[in-house]
Amino acid sequence: DTGVSQDPRHKITKRGQNVTFRCDPISEHNRLYWYRQTLGQGPEFLTYFQNEAQLEKSRLLSDRFSAERPKGSFSTLEIQRTEQGDSAMYLCASSLEVESEAFFGQGTRLTVV
Amino acid sequence: GQQLNQSPQSMFIQEGEDVSMNCTSSSIFNTWLWYKQDPGEGPVLLIALYKAGELTSNGRLTAQFGITRKDSFLNISASIPSDVGIYFCAGPGAGSYQLTFGKGTKLSVIP
Numbered sequence: 001d002t003g004v005s006q007d008p009r010h011k012i013t014k015r016g017q018n019v020t021f022r023c024d025p026i027s028e029h030n031r032l033y034w035y036r037q038t039l040g041q042g043p044e045f046l047t048y049f050q051n052e053a054q055l056e057k058s059r060l061l062s063d064r065f066s067a068e069r070p071k072g073s074f075s076t077l078e079i080q081r082t083e084q085g086d087s088a089m090y091l092c093a094s095s096l097e098v099e100s101e102a103f104f105g106q107g108t109r110l111t112v113v
Numbered sequence: 114g115q116q117l118n119q120s121p122q123s124m125f126i127q128e129g130e131d132v133s134m135n136c137t138s139s140s141i142f143n144t145w146l147w148y149k150q151d152p153g154e155g156p157v158l159l160i161a162l163y164k165a166g167e168l169t170s171n172g173r174l175t176a177q178f179g180i181t182r183k184d185s186f187l188n189i190s191a192s193i194p195s196d197v198g199i200y201f202c203a204g205p206g207a208g209s210y211q212l213t214f215g216k217g218t219k220l221s222v223i224p
Contacts (some may be wrong), residue, residue, distance in 0.1 A: 018185065037211075041217075042217055043212070045211040048210065058212075093155075095210075101158060102158070103158060104148075
């Protein structure tokens with residue numbers, strides 16, 4: 001399977017704990033995106049990388065959120081001191097540099113209790 | 114910021130019927146993307162549109178890029194039960210590669 005891969009698929013954590021999600025994009029794609037989706041809404045942009053550089057961040061990305069893409073391959077999204085409001089589906093997507101078609105992974109469902 | 118309005122919000126149809134849904138924007142888009150999302154899964158890209166007036170098909174799906182660049186339409190012909198899901202339109206914001214999504218059209222197909 002050469003699609004976008006996300007791990008884990010589901011995560012339940014206690015409020016205040018830190019969590020980290022991983023995304024492996026389609027191998028030839030230079031751009032990688034993180035989105036968040038809550039029930040009844042479309043995905044909302046969080047941040048994106050071109051290769052290893054983080055070029056754009058949404059105002060949704062509070063100081064408790066950090067994303068990295070070392071070596072321009074896989075990416076991690078970390079949420080520190082989780083809050084109940086962080087409960088959502090976190091989606092990763094990738095695309096070729098010159099195209100805006102983004103292909104999504106299956107997502108990580110985060111539940112903060 | 115840019116907003117995408119999708120209509121209808123939900124629809125119930127009989128298997129075999131044709132479906133039409135649309136997406137409108139408050140500003141011009143240069144690209145329109147249509148995705149389908151099943152429960153608990155990520156969105157799957159169905160059709161991409163790059164030129165005003167463009168009409169593109171993918172099997173039973175047909176999408177059009179509106180002439181005004183502020184709207185797009187998705188049609189599904191001869192619906193089947195596996196067409197059930199939420200359909201999203203999306204497009205990149207001005208000067209950005211991030212995608213803005215609509216709130217989706219939830220499709221239910223009655224066998």
